Amino acid sequence: MRLCGFLICLSLIGLYFSVAEGVIGVNWGTMAIHPLPPKIVVQMLLDNGIKKVKLFDADENTMKALAGSDIEVMVAIPNNMLAIMNDYDSAKQWVDRNVSRYMFEGGVNIKFVAVGNEPFLAAYNGSFINTTFPALQNIQNAINEAGFGSTIKATVPLNADVYNSPASNPVPSAGRFRADISDIMDQMVHFFKQNNASFTVNIYPFLSLYANKDFPFDYAFFEGTSKPVVDNGIQYTNVFDANFDTLVSALKAAGVPDLPIIIGEVGWPTDGDINGNVGYAERFYNGLLPRLARKQGTPLRPNVDIDVYLFGLIDEDAKSIDPGNFERHWGIFRYDGQPKFPMDLSGQQPPSNLLVAAKNVKYLPQKWCAFNPEANNLDKLPDNINFACTFSDCTALGYGSSCNGLDTNGNASYAFNMYFQSQGQNELSCGFQGLGMVTTQNQSTDKCSFIIQIDSPASFPASARLFFVMLSFILLVVLMF
Numbered sequence: 001m002r003l004c005g006f007l008i009c010l011s012l013i014g015l016y017f018s019v020a021e022g023v024i025g026v027n028w029g030t031m032a033i034h035p036l037p038p039k040i041v042v043q044m045l046l047d048n049g050i051k052k053v054k055l056f057d058a059d060e061n062t063m064k065a066l067a068g069s070d071i072e073v074m075v076a077i078p079n080n081m082l083a084i085m086n087d088y089d090s091a092k093q094w095v096d097r098n099v100s101r102y103m104f105e106g107g108v109n110i111k112f113v114a115v116g117n118e119p120f121l122a123a124y125n126g127s128f129i130n131t132t133f134p135a136l137q138n139i140q141n142a143i144n145e146a147g148f149g150s151t152i153k154a155t156v157p158l159n160a161d162v163y164n165s166p167a168s169n170p171v172p173s174a175g176r177f178r179a180d181i182s183d184i185m186d187q188m189v190h191f192f193k194q195n196n197a198s199f200t201v202n203i204y205p206f207l208s209l210y211a212n213k214d215f216p217f218d219y220a221f222f223e224g225t226s227k228p229v230v231d232n233g234i235q236y237t238n239v240f241d242a243n244f245d246t247l248v249s250a251l252k253a254a255g256v257p258d259l260p261i262i263i264g265e266v267g268w269p270t271d272g273d274i275n276g277n278v279g280y281a282e283r284f285y286n287g288l289l290p291r292l293a294r295k296q297g298t299p300l301r302p303n304v305d306i307d308v309y310l311f312g313l314i315d316e317d318a319k320s321i322d323p324g325n326f327e328r329h330w331g332i333f334r335y336d337g338q339p340k341f342p343m344d345l346s347g348q349q350p351p352s353n354l355l356v357a358a359k360n361v362k363y364l365p366q367k368w369c370a371f372n373p374e375a376n377n378l379d380k381l382p383d384n385i386n387f388a389c390t391f392s393d394c395t396a397l398g399y400g401s402s403c404n405g406l407d408t409n410g411n412a413s414y415a416f417n418m419y420f421q422s423q424g425q426n427e428l429s430c431g432f433q434g435l436g437m438v439t440t441q442n443q444s445t446d447k448c449s450f451i452i453q454i455d456s457p458a459s460f461p462a463s464a465r466l467f468f469v470m471l472s473f474i475l476l477v478v479l480m481f
């Protein structure tokens with residue numbers, strides 16, 4: 001009797017965890033100067049019960065590390081390859097090399113192929129408008145022809161700027177696809193439906209707040225707002241629900257009201273902006289994760305288990321900062337696989353099943369590059385700081401960021417160290433015309449971390465590194481005269 005009860009209890013616990021853990025996926029981007037080795041990352045995913053991952057390519061080393069892990073994978077075709085995929089034979093070859101190749105017992109559990117990444121983003125000026133849909137068709141057809149059509153679906157991760165509601169009536173129920181792409185969107189969503197595929201959208205309350213100084217602050221989070229948006233008797237108290245339901249309305253208007261929706265990216269950055277910090281990120285996730293765990297859905301799609309990929313897994317210090325300094329700080333883990341704050345992906349409140357750090361991470365020696373207080377050619381300081389920050393990540397120095405409070409010397413030390421670490425602590429990279437010196441003194445403050453980089457090969461190919469070294473040399477020579 002007791003044993004039986006115990007077993008039932010065990011299997012119920014097992015069932016609970018298999019459901020709770022299945023919900024959350026993560027985006028694994030690799031645009032870092034020293035990326036964590038893929039094997040370490042995969043072990044970190046497994047240690048944290050993360051069973052779904054979305055990639056931005058189909059890199060061979062990443063795929064090999066994922067093989068045998070059973071983690072569900074979304075592989076991706078970058079935007080600059082969309083035009084090539086307009087040729088069916090090229091699409092077939094891509095599927096052959098990057099999908100079929102891994103479909104064996106103990107291979108990679110590929111579930112989705114992302115065709116492009118936000119290709120209709122207004123900032124791209126329509127560059128990918130004509131090539132995205134034909135690429136999607138060719139890729140899905142090639143997957144079908146290869147015999148994997150019932151388990152692998154092509155999709156297109158789109159920014160939420162593909163739909164809107166009119167300025168005159170900005171409510172979710174008025175949601176429609178953007179006028180300049182509405183024909184393509186109509187064709188695309190019907191193609192998804194025919195193939196039992198899903199619509200993938202990236203939703204960023206942080207960016208709504210960032211883009212609009214008048215955006216009501218609490219509407220970006222989940223604890224309610226004094227000024228809800230009222231739409232046909234529904235009260236929207238957070239922009240996440242309102243944004244999602246604007247898409248639901250656009251799909252309904254396009255004639256596919258039940259098309260499944262995947263949230264390809266959602267998250268909050270922890271640095272690089274006045275609203276990008278650990279406190280707000282924690283507040284955002286503490287609102288989001290329990291809702292997802294409850295399968296609460298949204299007012300127009302209640303009680304659904306939304307497929308979600310958090311953005312992102314690890315900070316990426318080589319990303320473009322065109323969108324803003326925060327762009328390099330979206331990770332729920334730091335560059336070295338340390339969790340940034342206590343977080344429970346299964347959505348339990350208070351958080352109890354906390355993220356654990358990556359194991360077996362190798363660091364460079366405990367050495368920093370710092371400003372040499374005895375240096376006297378201070379007129380050369382701005383150019384040297386500028387140089388260091390051009391080739392490494394100084395985004396934490398900016399307004400509202402974690403290292404913004406440093407004094408002038410602290411600024412210089414921070415910049416010099418970031419460059420020194422990015423160069424694998426090569427002594428020559430701490431010269432800065434006599435302004436830099438190597439030290440074993442940790443200059444970190446409570447808020448501002450002077451990092452030691454991990455000991456992994458830089459992601460730039462050797463030729464690019466040589467180019468950087470030569471460029472550094474030329475710049476230094478130029479600066480000297």
Ligand SMILES: *[C@@H]1O[C@H](CO)[C@@H](O)[C@H](O)[C@H]1NC(C)=O
Binds near residue numbers: 094
């Ligand atoms: C597809 O596979 C080829 C061959 O392994 C590889 O060179 C290429 O980078 C892969 N494509 C993508 C988008 O990752």
Ligand SMILES: *[C@@H]1O[C@H](CO)[C@@H](O)[C@H](O)[C@H]1NC(C)=O
Binds near residue numbers: 123124125127
């Ligand atoms: C889009 O157009 C703007 C203004 O014409 C230009 O500054 C920008 O570089 C263009 N972007 C792309 C990706 O072509």
Ligand SMILES: *[C@@H]1O[C@H](CO)[C@@H](O)[C@H](O)[C@H]1NC(C)=O
Binds near residue numbers: 126127129130
């Ligand atoms: C896309 O096709 C339309 C219609 O053929 C054409 O007017 C437009 O210039 C094309 N856009 C690009 C970026 O090639």
Ligand SMILES: *[C@@H]1O[C@H](CO)[C@@H](O)[C@H](O)[C@H]1NC(C)=O
Binds near residue numbers: 194195
């Ligand atoms: C889509 O799902 C329906 C219902 O489950 C099924 O009959 C149909 O064959 C599926 N089509 C494809 C292309 O997977």
Ligand SMILES: *[C@@H]1O[C@H](CO)[C@@H](O)[C@H](O)[C@H]1NC(C)=O
Binds near residue numbers: 397398406408411
């Ligand atoms: C340090 O650098 C940041 C970013 O460039 C700048 O905003 C700040 O004013 C600097 N602080 C001092 C004391 O120079």
Ligand SMILES: *[C@@H]1O[C@H](CO)[C@@H](O)[C@H](O)[C@H]1NC(C)=O
Binds near residue numbers: 443
């Ligand atoms: C440097 O100091 C900071 C803050 O005290 C600490 O968190 C960090 O671990 C230290 N770094 C090393 C490499 O010891």
